[in-house]
Amino acid sequence: MRSAILLILLALLALAIGSQDWRAAASEEPSPAASLPSLQEYEKELIAICDSARDSIVQIEADYPQKRYDEAGREVPGNDPAGKYVILPPGKISSGFFVTEAGHIVTLTSNVEGAQKITVRPSTSNMAYEAQVVGADAQTGISVIKIDGNIFKPVKFGKSSGLRQGSLVAAVGNSFGLLRATTSFGTVSGLNRTVQMDAAQFAGLFQYTAQVYPGDSGGLVLNSSGEAVGIIFATYQPEDAKRKERLNEASTTLDDLLALTDPQRGGKMTDEEFVKELRTCLAAIAARQKAAVMQMRFGAAAGSPYEAVNSTESLHFAIPMDLVKDAIDQLVKSGKVVRAVLGVKVAELADEVRGVLNLQKGEGLLVEEVLQGGPAAGAGMQANDIIVSVDDKPVGSLLDMRVLMGAYKPGDKMKITLVRGKEKMTVQVTLGASQ
Numbered sequence: 408m409r410s411a412i413l414l415i416l417l418a419l420l421a422l423a424i425g426s427q428d429w430r431a432a433a434s435e436e437p438s439p440a441a442s443l444p445s446l447q448e449y450e451k452e453l454i455a456i457c458d459s460a461r462d463s464i465v466q467i468e469a470d471y472p473q474k475r476y477d478e479a480g481r482e483v484p485g486n487d488p489a490g491k492y493v494i495l496p497p498g499k500i501s502s503g504f505f506v507t508e509a510g511h512i513v514t515l516t517s518n519v520e521g522a523q524k525i526t527v528r529p530s531t532s533n534m535a536y537e538a539q540v541v542g543a544d545a546q547t548g549i550s551v552i553k554i555d556g557n558i559f560k561p562v563k564f565g566k567s568s569g570l571r572q573g574s575l576v577a578a579v580g581n582s583f584g585l586l587r588a589t590t591s592f593g594t595v596s597g598l599n600r601t602v603q604m605d606a607a608q609f610a611g612l613f614q615y616t617a618q619v620y621p622g623d624s625g626g627l628v629l630n631s632s633g634e635a636v637g638i639i640f641a642t643y644q645p646e647d648a649k650r651k652e653r654l655n656e657a658s659t660t661l662d663d664l665l666a667l668t669d670p671q672r673g674g675k676m677t678d679e680e681f682v683k684e685l686r687t688c689l690a691a692i693a694a695r696q697k698a699a700v701m702q703m704r705f706g707a708a709a710g711s712p713y714e715a716v717n718s719t720e721s722l723h724f725a726i727p728m729d730l731v732k733d734a735i736d737q738l739v740k741s742g743k744v745v746r747a748v749l750g751v752k753v754a755e756l757a758d759e760v761r762g763v764l765n766l767q768k769g770e771g772l773l774v775e776e777v778l779q780g781g782p783a784a785g786a787g788m789q790a791n792d793i794i795v796s797v798d799d800k801p802v803g804s805l806l807d808m809r810v811l812m813g814a815y816k817p818g819d820k821m822k823i824t825l826v827r828g829k830e831k832m833t834v835q836v837t838l839g840a841s842q
Contacts, residue, residue: 452631456577457590459633463505463562464530464588464626466581467514467538467552469522471496500584502626502639503527503552505561510536510554511739513731514625515640516543519550527554530581530588542742544734547726548609549638551738562627565634567613567727568810570595575631576615578723580623580639593617599806602641602724611806612640612724619723628725637725733813747815747838750781751788755804764793764826769803771795771826786823786836793826817841 473495475483483489499522503514512527519525525538536554543550570576574595582589593616600612615628619639628637737744753772761770774792777784794802797811798821815821817840824833 453577453592456629456631456633457579460504460562460579460627460629460635461588462529462531462560463635464579464581465503465505465512466528466530466584466587466622467501467503467512467518467625468526468528468584469499469501469519470524470526471498471521472523500581500622501624502580502622504625504627504635505559506551506735507561507739508558510556510559511541512538512552512554513549513638513735514552515638516545516548516550518625519552525552527552528587529559542738542744544731544738544744546744546746547731547734548640549726549731549734549738551735551742562635563633564728564732565630565632565636567636567729570598570613570630570636570727572596572598576617576636577629578615578617578619578623578626578639579629580619580626582620582622584622589620589623591618599804600724601805609640609726611727611730611809613637613727615723615725617723636728638728638731639723640726641724642721729810730813744841745817746841747812747817747819748782748841749812749821749836750778750783750839752776752778753794753805753808756793766793766795766826770801772802772805772808774825782836782839786834788823788825788834788836789827791827794823795826795831796824798822799824 475487476494499518501514501518503512503518505511506513519538519540520543525540527536527538528534534556536556538552538554541551541553572595575592576595577590577592579588579590581587595613595615597614599610600614601608601610602612603609615637617628619626619642623639626639627635628639630636734744752775754775756764756766756771756773758768761768764771771793774783774788774790774794777788777790794808796802797808800811802808802811815838817838819838821836821838822833823836824831826832
């Protein structure tokens with residue numbers, strides 16, 4: 408009996424020891440969730456990002472001079488007596504950001520170009536300042552304007568070269584001119600994008616998913632450290648059925664108005680009466696647009712207040728800060744940008760062509776044209792040369808070349824390694840200055 412009890416006690420003791428060892432072993436391995444930041448800590452990080460740029464963002468209001476037209480619909484000078492009809496172009500509201508304590512502000516040139524008056528409202532105050540244009544840079548599409556007043560808070564710059572697909576970013580701007588310093592979050596969804604706008608082509612942009620709206624143009628894209636790494640540049644929205652329907656409706660309305668002055672279609676309205684009727688129609692359209700914006704702002708209950716914004720179909724692009732930082736510095740100092748120029752027109756190569764030329768994937772740029780009398784021509788470069796490196800740094804894209812060129816000043820010497828036919832050679836170029 409005693410031996411049986413002893414065996415039972417020994418078994419229980421063994422179980423206890425095993426259980427204790429198991430618990431000790433389990434406690435040595437932390438739970439995966441324990442190593443993750445809490446939701447509250449993550450929220451604090453997001454709030455810190457928002458706070459980092461709030462004092463640096465401004466709202467920009469551009470007013471444009473009135474235009475005069477004669478009876479034939481031709482624009483005439485303001486003092487021309489034939490200018491019977493006067494049209495005041497609508498103003499434009501956009502965003503910008505301080506880059507100096509003295510009140511220098513960066514925005515997109517398209518936001519202020521041709522404006523008769525520019526008004527700036529810092530996002531954290533009710534003050535309004537009249538701004539003057541300091542200078543513009545056609546290559547990057549940015550302008551610097553300036554206001555006088557208090558000591559302002561310049562934005563903190565970061566390196567856009569550190570962005571990767573999936574990097575967390577925040578977009579900060581003045582949505583619709585009604586929501587000052589609005590922030591939305593997203594990720595970088597694409598790098599080295601090219602956007603065609605009218606006759607100009609902008610390369611090296613990055614694409615991101617943070618939502619932006621009209622009025623945010625010229626605002627900031629921040630990285631996870633709250634540093635400025637991009638400028639809100641462009642939004643692409645494909646035409647959808649509703650937009651086409653509205654365009655057709657507008658076309659029909661205009662055709663109906665034109666019929667009122669066409670005797671062959673039974674119209675008896677004079678030109679002056681037609682202009683008056685047209686103005687009435689335009690005023691009604693403007694009133695409907697204003698009402699729609701107010702619905703978006705205050706969340707009206709009728710229908711969906713956000714119907715006018717195709718957020719699921721829009722692509723957003725930003726100018727990387729690395730591409731414009733030097734231009735910003737030059738504009739602030741002198742009001743103009745002078746760049747080092749090589750004097751060639753280059754194009755990217757398809758990988759199939761690289762294979763034929765025995766180049767590595769992503770290697771080389773094609774010289775399409777050498778400008779007569781330019782630095783490259785003086786160094787002996789020719790059309791159809793393949794540039795493979797600049798001062799031993801490999802190049803394979805327009806962005807590579809643009810970033811590299813930004814590190815040089817006029818008069819600097821540049822060693823270019825190129826392939827001509829089957830021969831590899833090196834040329835020394837003394838860079839010129841942009842006009």
